[in-house]
Amino acid sequence: MGLIEFAAAKALASSAVFLFITLLMMAAAKRISTCIILFSTQSAIMAAEILALAYAGKSAEAYAVAALVIVVKVVAIPYALFRIVKDLKASQDVASSTTGAQSVFIMAGLILLSFHVVVPYAKTLRLDEDLLAAAVALLLAGAFLMVSRKKALMQVIGLLVLENGIFLAALTTTYGMPLVIEIGIFFDLLMGVFLMGLFVFRIRDTFEHLDVSKLRRLRG
């Protein structure tokens, strides 16, 4: 029996580190498909955490949420993104406005900043720091990706990473919100991604390119 408890405890402790690694790789990634794979691994790690918490907290709800995460974030969304990338036959280049090395350093900086920010809260609220720090890091990383990457699809992925951060924050602090709210949030996320995909297709049709920084007709 100890093995499962041990596995759950280990999963909880080490998941933060794995998340940081995926963030750094995503910063260095050059192709959109690698980013999509990294996003699905992130979601998988989070699913593992939820299972560990569910096992520790013995709440049936958490299992449902974990299943939801696996279905939506690990399988459905990445599959949809891959189909979009294939249909658009757009160049896989990430078209980042900062070079690879710069992005990695900035990402590392963001991770350190999130630790610095989280420390006062973690102590007062008796939460384990590294998970909360991971959540805030995901949040800041999503923001950085959206600001620095020029490709429309990369902005979608940045947004998804940001959502992941918030979801992880909810997870670590309060062991998940009421189930109905969770489902609602997932549904909105799905609709959001669907609509962004639709708009990416429309941009493709009207502008013949996917470079967001070139969308500058509406000014002043």
Place this chain on the structure above:
Amino acid sequence: MNLALDVIQALLLVAIAPLVRGVVARVKARIQNRRGASVWRPYADLLKLFRKQDLVPETASGLFRLAPVILFAVTVTAAAFIPVLHPSALFGAGGDFILLVYLLAIGRFFLMLGAMDGGSSFGGMGASREALVSALAEAPLLLALVSVAILAHTVTMSGIVLSTVRQNPLHLSAVYGFALGAMILVAIAETGRIPVDNPATHLELTMIHEAMVLEYSGPSLALIEWANAVKLALIMAMLVGVFAPWGMATSTSIAALVLAPLAFVFKLAVLAVAIAVIESSMAKLRMYLVPDFLGMASALAILAVAFTALMR
């Protein structure tokens, strides 16, 4: 008794006005060692002009003939303000120097309009120059009178004269000096004497008053000339009354009544000679030096008023 005296002094002032001009002209001629016309010449001119026909330019409107009449009426009414024989006048009690100054302004305003109605360039030229002179002369005149009124603690002309009569001539405050200086300069400008305007010339470059009355003839011209004479007499009487009233009949004794007219005539004569001397010793100022001349008068008047507050 007082009312009778008031009326007499007003009529006296109007009557002897042409005489004063005659005396001035005569003295000026003598100084320039010319024989000069007789002292009674202005009366002869008036009589001659009253008999002549009144020529009116075809472009002129009714205002052309109305202006001299208003000028004369207003100037004579103004004459009734000045105490001559005794320190009170027909309108002296009720009327005050503000009313006096603005009555003269009516006359000047209508004369300017009458001049422009003639339709020739001389009228406009005279009116424009008169506008310049009067615009700059009115403020110092009023300020000088204000400073004197402040010292006399009253606004009416008779009150001012009464307060100066009661003072001992030697203890007069410096304000009177400044006020007198300003009044003299403004008097010269108002009556159109030499440094500001040459009454005896018809040269376009220099004439102000003469240009305005160029179109007038016959009785209208007579009225204007007479009004002008009354204005000169009136201002000289005001200078005498405000700054050197000591011969006036303060009581109704016979001696005082006899002495008053003599003193007045003597003082008027002195003033007439003074004017003649000034006129023959100075040349007419260039048109655009008149503002500095009147600027001097304004400075003196402002000093007078300032000193009333400082020397209290």
Place this chain on the structure above:
Amino acid sequence: MTLLLLLLVPFCAALIVLTCKEPERAVRVAIAAGTLQMVAIANAVWRIRSAGVVQFGRYLRADGLTAFFLLNIAVILALVLVYSIGYLRHIPAGRFSSPRWFYSLTFLFTFTMIAVYLSASLGMLWICVESTTLASALLVGFYNTKGAVEAGWKYLVVCTVGIAFALFGTIALYLAAVKSGVNPASALDWSVLMNAAPGLAATRDLVKLSFVFVAVGYGTKIGFVPMHSWLPDAHAEAPTPISAMLSAALLNCALYALLRFDTITSHAIGSAFSHTLLLIFGCLSITVAALLMVVQRDLKRLLAYSSIEHMGIVALGIGIGGPLGILGALLHTFNHSIAKSLMFFTAGSVRESFGTLRMRRIHGMARSVPFTSAGLVVGALAIAGMPPFALFISEFMILTAAFTASRYFIAILLLLVLSVVFGALLHHVQRMLAGKRTEEPARLKPLPSQFAVMGICTTYLIVFGICIPRVFANLLQRALVVLQ
């Protein structure tokens, strides 16, 4: 039951309208659904008036504040539906852009907004606000031109990111509630939180953190200045009825969400922190929006910036607080929505008669389209806050509140901003009205239905400029009690 009806009507209408192919049938069904919706809302408002608070199941709740904003939605929906009858005849048929798609998306948009007002729990509130963004993104991109797609994309991305932060704020508040002993299952219900609010004082800085994130999140949707950039693009590129609905209804919807949070925070840790934040956003918004209105070239973008300015004024009203301040702010949202929709309808008929909205190319309106220019003048004077119209009353209220709370800096700033706005509006409107009419003939004659709508708005503005009817006044009172 009435609340459920409120939600069902627009949802089913959206589906039914989708089925009818020909535009005329779609219009007729839309009008029928619209009137049904009016009846439902009226019934709900009447029920709330009598019962105070109406609850349905765990997730639907309506109180005085909701009734007030429901009324706002009803009026705007009616105006937009009547206006869009005439407006739709020149919409190009495209995959997504045909009258039936237009009406179904509009009803979906209305459904999501009503859901926001009726949601009892803050989590539900966030979900509905996010869904309003999704529903309206397609509407913004309806014309499928380059500009519309770009505006739609920017609107979707910026608002989703903004709303994500609001979610983080909601979670922080949920955490604070759970930490101070509220039962986790109902920790997000607004009424539960309101009762437990004093208890939240223990986790003071968590509540402040949550309000900061919520302010930035919902502030993005309201269009406060640092986060306003999506608003001018979305309003300029959306079809006129939709930009009217965006400006008049959607901004109020986001404001409603922020108000809900503001009441909880001020009950928990005192209103100093949250009101200071609102004042900062308010001052920034009115100043930057007023200045930008001076140099605008497109009529709809000018109106968008004017919406930002008026939302700034509402934020000032709430920030100053006090019964008069909040009452003024609420009244200002209502007046502003009517005046702004009048202006957008005028802009629509200007686009129809002149073919463009670039103000430099519009001349001689007064002679060629007298009724539209009358609407433009009335609208411009109203949103500049001139006396005979309703906005003068609400601005007077907010100024009175500011001076009573002796916040002189804010009051003087507001007065200066109003002068700059008046100058900017006058400059633009005068140039459009005067001058000779350009030769080419009027593109499309505006329909009487459009003028009827403008007439209704004008009468509202003048009547509410003079006196507030008794019924409306105590509806406002009841909304104020909720916020107190």
Place this chain on the structure above:
Amino acid sequence: MVQLAFNSFLTVLLLLPAAILLCRRSSRTRALPSLLFLLALLVGTFVAGMSFWRGDRLALDLSWLTLFPFAFAVDRLSAFFLLIICAVGAPVALFSIPYVERHYSGTKADWMWALLSLFLLSMSLVVTASTAFAFLFGWELMTLFSAGLIVIDGDSERRRHNIFIYLVMMHAGAAAVFASFLLFLPHAPGLDFVSIRAAAATMPAGLRTAVFLLFFVGFGTKAGIVPFHLWLPKAHPIAPSPVSALMSAVMLKTAIYGFVRFAFDFFGGGPAWWGYLIMLAGAVTGVLGILYALTEHDLKRLLAYSSVENIGIIYLGLGAALVFMANNSPAWAMVALVAALLHALNHSLFKSLLFLGAGAVSDATHTLDIELLGGLLKRMRVTGTVFLIGCCSIIGLPLFNGFVGEWLMFRSFIAGSELPGIASAAILPLMAGVLALIGAIAAACFAKLYGVAFLGRPRSIAAEHATEVATAMQAAMAVLAAACVTIGLMPGIVLSPLTAMAQELLHSSGLPEAEIPIAHTLPFIAACIAVLVIAVTGFRRIKRITPTWACGLPTLSSRMQYSSAAFSKPLRKVFARAYKPDRTVEVLYANEPYFPQSIVYRSVRTTSFEKSLYRPAVDAIVGMAARLRRLQTGNVQVYLLYIFLALIALLVFMRFV
């Protein structure tokens, strides 16, 4: 009964636009609204007269209707200004009946009448309001309706620019008035005048100064005090003549009413430096106003600038009253206030007369440039005489109403010498000098105006064939002229109620009658002048018409007469510093150096504060806006950056708050 008349007066003015709509169909009832309008104004004059002379107070409360208290209360001060509005409004309405018929077609005429009645209603509302909300409601409406009336008249680029400046400046002024009213708020919750009066007593000194500066700027902008006068010469000339008469004569007085209501009724005077500031503003406004009027040769612009001058004179009187109140001699303060208000009434009478005269001239000759007029007195006898009476009154010649106000002001300045302080004893009498200078230059200016426009030889064919205007217009002008002369001859009829009102306002005891003998001596002087005039005309002989003396030249052409620019050239040279003209001389040489083909001389006045004060302010705002525009770059990533920066800024802010 008077209360009923007052209510009906307001309702008729309010409902007149509706009446216009009703009876514009049939031609028979077309003229009905204008007559109704005239009747309403007569009723208004009756109401104002009763309340002013008999002093009974009227009240009308509409607070049940509006959210904020909205009520009217007519005390003697309001009645006086209501009298100004209606007494001037009635002749202007009479004048407009033929004027509007001749100049405007169907719809424009209806709009004109509707806006005229609403304009007068808003002004009466401002003057009789007894709550801040009603006052501000009327204040903003007044500007809007006057702008509407100007817009009806025409639509050129220059007019649009002038209307824009007018509206923006009025709105800025209204903002200042707004702030000054609302500053009473923490102390006077109801914002009705009674509670404001109570609150004003207990206000701290700093707040009082703030309120004073705000309402000085606010009402100064509406009145046209020099730095804020920019809109006045731009807006009045482009309005139709009856409207510019109303704007100049009556609308400026509402600003004076506001000032008096604040300075004397609410605050009951203030520290001495208030008075000095007001007098300084009045002096500068008066002198610069008349100097600018001197250079104008457009009839209406000249009259607009002369309004600025007269407002300066009124402010001089108000400033003197404030100084007297500060040195607690309320008796002389009352005299100064009466002087200022009497001058306000006189100004409204003769200025509206002059503007209507200008309207008649423009109606007859279709031009307002006096350089093209001349000899109009012979051709338009009644308008000429009436215009002459107007000119005499505005210069302040005795026997006309301008003089009485200025005489009282002189009298109070001289009385200023008795005040204890050295400063006030010196400054007040010197202000008499300033007033005299203003009066003298005004005499020159209006002599030029009347001489060039009405006398001498006509300078254009239009002036040659000018014919008299419609009788209704003449009647209207005659009524105003008669009013000017009666007040000039018997000022007592207006002075006694005014003194009573001022005593009530300043809670001061009356002055011994001997100090103010003016009311008794003027009739005697008038009689004496009349007797002399009749006597002298007896001497006159028949006149002979001869061609003007032309120094022997064959004929005199109209170009030989003095034009208005030539007439004012000497004075312009003397006061060159006030104009700072930039003179350009362009000499065009054909081909040889010493024989120029043409020489063009142009001298343009530069000091109109537009270049030095307003242009930089507008450029600053537009510059800032342009820089802000660059913030909206169009790039989504930058927008997201703004959101994150805002979030981080707030988090940092939260850490420290």
